[in-house]
Amino acid sequence: MFSDKLINAIKSKNNPTVVGLDPRIESIPEFIKEITFKKYGNNVKGISEAIYYFNKGIIDSIFDVVPAVKIQVAFYEVYGPDGFDIFFKTAEYAKEKGLMVIADVKRGDIADVAEMYSKAYLQNEYIDAITVNPYMGEDTITPYIHDVIEHEKGLFILVKTSNKGSYTIQNLETENGTVYENVANMVNKISNLVKGKLGYSSIGAVVGATHKEEAKILREKMPSAIFLVPGYGAQGATAEDVTNCFDENNLGAIVNSSRKVIFAYKSQYWKDVYSEYEYAQAARSEVVLMRGMINNALLKRKYIAC
């Protein structure tokens, strides 16, 4: 069961965070681009190989301190078939290093098409979970459930996203709460179908770290759902902001940070400590810092609650 594996990985690494592998070619160290462009050319192949080289460095440096990576497919898809190839190779490499792999694809389509997406991602042996979009309705989510059960995979349904404009549709008031609360009710109903031994479901929710108050409501509405929490770091949310996404056991959520971790070597905080050759160590330092900050915020919350 996906949920049991993820919760156990979080516990064993004492780290409820996930590193987002969202590579931007302009931020990848020059020395990597020099190597791959020389070998493959400054083209989609050379760029894709630079991304793969970069990702492997990050994975090698963090695999023992984080439970999972999240791979945002758009940063690969933009380079066509070559990029797509590296997307799957990155998933494979991360999996081989013992990491759980969340493919952030945010797909959503009618049932026939959803089956294709499920086959593409949930039936891939190196991918543990995907993100999906609920706008098209419940019958576009249910096609994934078979693979969730059969292949022990996970699903994170977008509920309340981290971007500023998320209010446009998600915060519309209906007779029964906001739209995102309606989606949360749907997620809760579905997630109760696929609960693991530890009490958590393999069908979770995406809840942005930037919405502290909403997170509190959503945590109550979806007690067994694991929250995948984007928006920490580069998007502005702090460790204190994400605590409401966790349950009373300080579990049930996994916080993502992408740019702030993988490009830590360029940040104000680390740029005088690490050179571009040490980009992977910089990422590790940032991840360790993030783990400390979130665990501290969670402990502090527990202490205040007692």
Place this chain on the structure above:
Amino acid sequence: MFSDKLINAIKSKNNPTVVGLDPRIESIPEFIKEITFKKYGNNVKGISEAIYYFNKGIIDSIFDVVPAVKIQVAFYEVYGPDGFDIFFKTAEYAKEKGLMVIADVKRGDIADVAEMYSKAYLQNEYIDAITVNPYMGEDTITPYIHDVIEHEKGLFILVKTSNKGSYTIQNLETENGTVYENVANMVNKISNLVKGKLGYSSIGAVVGATHKEEAKILREKMPSAIFLVPGYGAQGATAEDVTNCFDENNLGAIVNSSRKVIFAYKSQYWKDVYSEYEYAQAARSEVVLMRGMINNALLKRKYIAC
């Protein structure tokens, strides 16, 4: 401007339909699979090449009678990088034959990521338009507008989809109409920014053929938006059902049919007329029939209105 090009193509071919290239390997003629599997193997490469062979036959047979094709990316994505390669090759082949190409990708993500999707699809010279999902809000749609203007591309935003479960989220009642009406208001606001010489916007809406009454309301709410209309044929909607998607000039909509056209050779209606070797002619016959039925329904409506 995309909208002018599409409306002119519809007019010149006197055909407001689009053929959906949603290939399912199990429905592709055996003789094609024999050829490509022998050459490439019964694997993702062989399957992808069978799809490409099949698509080329369809395109060669219909390019002079339809204005556009819609390529559902999931049916390619499921075969990984090889499938993805064939997705783009299909777009290229269709474009070379003078067809407009709509990539049905239904992507939706935060602005930074939307920029990647825009680059992947709207900056591709063989793709004219894409479909996008509005759930994440207005700030996730606006990143595409630059490419819509700069590269004369089109955008179709999901408003009311054709599937039965679309009511789950889309039909929730808010203070200001249903969720899909709120999305329509957003589409209308954005679409007014990118109007062509013929009065139509390059930012349109996806409105399912299966919702006749809703289509009437939506036509009024988005007067300048072109409707991309799925759900005709295999999903159950008839020519009469789609007429409400058109405006008083019997323009402003393009109706998609996928399975019913491309696999016409297997249908009850055509299977005794065409062999599997004539799958492309069967598709042409079905497309010509569809054109006639929709144009007749539109003329009938106009006549009744007078």
